[in-house]
Amino acid sequence: MALLRVRSSLLVAVALAAASARLLPAQAGPDPETRALQQALDGWYAQASRSARGDWAIAIASQDGQLLWSHEATRPMIPASTVKIFTTGFARSVLGGDARRRTRVIGTGRIDSTSGTWVGTWSLELNGDVTLERPTRGGPSLADLAQQLRADGIRRLVGPLNVISQSGPAGASYPDAWSKHHRGRLFAPLIGSLTLNENVLSFAVAPGSRPGAPPRLVAESPLGVSELVTIKAKTVLGRSSRLRYQLTAGNRYVVMGTIGTRARTRGFSSTVQDPRAILEASWSYSLRQAGVDWQRASGLRAPSPATTTTVLAEVISEPFDSIASEVNRRSLNIGAELLLRWAGGDDRPADRLTAHVQQITGEYNSVHLVDGSGLSHDDRASPQAFISYLAKFPLSPGGHGYPMLLPANGTGTLRKLARGLPGPGVVRAKTGTLGDAATLTGYLGRQNGVLLISLMYNGPAVYAARQQQWKLFRLLGAEGVMIPDDSMGVSTQFGGDSRDTLPDKP
Structure with a gap:
């Protein structure tokens, strides 16, 4: 998709206001709301790619997985900890949300x-x-x-x-x-x-x-x-x-x-x-x-x-869903690896994880996973694979209510999104960070629908890339609404986000 340069802050503001309406599938051509969103995203990407030089791959879609804006959407990238999206989904599909x-x-x-x-x-x-x-x-x-x-x-x-x-x-x-x-x-x-x-x-x-x-x-x-x-x-x-x-x-x-x-x-x-x-x-x-x-x-x-x-x-x-929620909220690598082995066994469980993601998404060429946490630089997944998984897995037998297992804005690794959005629960997403990777994938609730967003950056400017990713979520979620829990009651997670206090020695 061609990138359009936004030449004034006024145009960006107009585009964002128009983009707050529901995004409808394109027919003969993009409807005005979708076109406004595309223009706003063109402007954001122009700035992001200048601020964080490196390799970007991006996909933004409607709730049913239809792409609304993309850049190199099928390109395999280092996903870092966003692999946990796949791992917790796979393990839940095998074990069930109540497993202990x-x-x-x-x-x-x-x-x-x-x-x-x-x-x-x-x-x-x-x-x-x-x-x-x-x-x-x-x-x-x-x-x-x-x-x-x-x-x-x-x-x-x-x-x-x-x-x-x-x-x-x-x-x-x-x-x-x-x-x-x-x-x-x-x-x-x-x-x-x-x-x-x-x-x-x-x-x-x-x-x-x-x-x-x-x-x-x-x-x-x-x-x-x-x-x-x-x-x-x-x-x-x-x-x-x-x-x-x-x-x-x-x-x-x-x-x-x-x-x-x-x-x-x-x-x-x-x-x-x-x-x-x-x-x-x-x-x-x-x-x-x-x-x-x-x-x-x-x-x-x-x-x-x-x-x-x-x-x-x-x-x-605690039940699986509570553990998986904590693993995603804290980005707990040991937790993700143990969930993977619990569901996939000790013999090459990452192969089973890869097969699961490929089967759900239909993306056989852009997904290859070697661990469950995303700590390995050998993991690969594309934004298109993530978008497809976010759209399709909740519709599968093991996926009911799955978005609620991802941290809400303002909690865990999404603490930076505590400001700039109407309130907690507008975003359910997962971050990923390595020395050369900054990724952010998840759901963003809007007044008339949910956006699926996968932002993947590989390169040396990790901090700058993350700031641009936060900026886009605030941009698109300025008038956002809480994502409904789909009637699935995931219990409040036990444990905190920090390790500040040790128990006193008796």
């Missing part, structure tokens, strides 16, 4: 009625629940499991920790599809069935009571990791803080340096390198708090002739 993840303690044996010892074998079964053991955000906890054991009369466990999943041994590893340069960063933790606290460890250190006293560990997440933290730092006079930590042999986090008596509490966060060690520390803490003694020496087992496996304790996650 289970974490269990299973055992073969019996309870000794005299001592309360579990006589037999036992294991923790973890299945990749991203909401497990998150003291600052909510979700099921290891403490819940430990308390159930105690309530059922188990006062003593014997033997080392054995961790399994429903499909075999439980573990976590760094995805092959992700760049090695991301390893160790908070947005790129280890992925697998062995997950707790999103496979991130956090703790906070405050100054001691006087100079020379050791600083105090005042908060931790997950609970119990203080067992792995050693403080070798010192408290000194003043306000400055020169603390640092080092991970040493045996998965010990050693805090060194100095902190002033009047310094603020210093927080540390790190991706977990050995999830099993963190799990063991947190499980030990939970058992102690529940009044269950654990003798975990290797080689110890309480023999039992029993052969039937029993569920000794169980906790379940």
Whole structure:
């Protein structure tokens, strides 16, 4: 489509006013409202392409997917985190909106009625629940499991920790599809069935009571990791803080340096390198708090002739829709990858995701996905594929109410759209950001219909491109209306958008 230059701000204002009416399909030629919108978009793109030089691909369509304006709409682009639109849709189509993840303690044996010892074998079964053991955000906890054991009369466990999943041994590893340069960063933790606290460890250190006293560990997440933290730092006079930590042999986090008596509490966060060690520390803490003694020496087992496996304790996650909403709102990479594996299995699930998107959209040449989060630079998708998915997936059996799983303007990664629009819920969309990609795709409610918008930029001017994308959504949504929830009640998401507050150490 030819780009028309808007030569005055007056013409832009006139075009936007006219564009607020419903956009109707073109017949012999564009109707006046559509033509006005096209002119306004021509003017916006002329400015955006000058402000952020690089590769742009754009598609804007009516609710039924009919293109109203486009630029390189079928060009495969790096989509970044907008891949989560596809991932949460695929997983929902397989699992359903009410699906839940289970974490269990299973055992073969019996309870000794005299001592309360579990006589037999036992294991923790973890299945990749991203909401497990998150003291600052909510979700099921290891403490819940430990308390159930105690309530059922188990006062003593014997033997080392054995961790399994429903499909075999439980573990976590760094995805092959992700760049090695991301390893160790908070947005790129280890992925697998062995997950707790999103496979991130956090703790906070405050100054001691006087100079020379050791600083105090005042908060931790997950609970119990203080067992792995050693403080070798010192408290000194003043306000400055020169603390640092080092991970040493045996998965010990050693805090060194100095902190002033009047310094603020210093927080540390790190991706977990050995999830099993963190799990063991947190499980030990939970058992102690529940009044269950654990003798975990290797080689110890309480023999039992029993052969039937029993569920000794169980906790379940929030429903899928609540988890998916949080994954999209926070752009949570570990959450997206675990949803993909939950729905697609551990063997090449991205291939199944790609096939799902191709089948829904009919776009077989412009979609190739290698992960579920969009963190890989090898992912490809076109604006046309996104527009088609936004139009068609909600009409599929698993897609009812799907737009409500995307964050509303003013929340999560759409915080910047808190201003410039009539109110929250006018936009339901997903952002994507990498070092060379800025994308924004979703729904925009208008008085007489919903627009489907996919803005994709690949190039070095990521910040400038994002500002232009915000500008267009404000431009088209100036007289927008809240997108109806299609009568599907997605519950308010548990958890917040920040990790500012750690639980106090008991």
